[in-house]
Amino acid sequence: MESLSLIITLVVAFITSTIAIWQVRTQRVRQVEDVYVARYWSLLDRLSPHTLRGLDGHVLREEEELAIRLYFRLSEDQADLRAQGWVSDDTWRDWSGAISSQMNRPPFNRLWAETCEDSTAGRDYAFTHLRQLAQNADYDPTPTGLMRKWLRRTPGRGRRDGTS
Known part of the structure; x- marks a missing residue:
């Protein structure tokens, strides 16, 4: 009877620990x-409203060009986080669609083409990931194996692009 009680205690402790770890990880992914x-x-x-709407021919201010180039870095970082397992499926679906769409709109597409042509622009x-995503909107740098299974179990919270 004592060994049965010990087994039950160990099973309950294992299940409780697993749930706690999963909840902490889920919260960290959300953060x-x-x-x-x-x-x-x-x-x-x-960015100005003209730039946000993608009006071609709009002259970019220096600050806007810098913001767009920083957007490229942000997008690469987001994809890298996905590859490391820190972005959920639902969030990546929103982010990758938004990134792909944005990369094909003026003036983002023009600056991206310049970035790809300029061998020194990508020095650091x-x-x-962004190069692959620009070519294939379905690109997903997600890890495979156990990390992939763990990610799938991380619940999304709806739209993660800041819009509702």
Whole structure:
């Protein structure tokens, strides 16, 4: 009877520990996602309405060009976080769609083409993930194996791009 009680206690302790670890990890993923959503909105705040609407022919201010180039870095960072397992499936679906869409709109597409042509522009950032995402909107740098299964179990919270 004593051994049965010990087994039950160990099973309950294991289940409780697993649930606690899962909850902590889920909260951490959400915190990471929130930080990147805040960075995204702070970059958009630097852009004029003409730039945000993608009006071709609009002359960019120097600050806007810098914000767009920082957006490329942010997007690469987001994809890298996804590859490390810190972005949930629901969030990546929103982010990757938004990134792909944005990269194909003026003036983002023009600056991206310049970045790809300029061999020195990628010196500190190779944009490995962003280059693939620009070519394939379905690109997902997600890890495989156990990390992938763990990510799938991390619940999303709806739209993670800062919009509702």
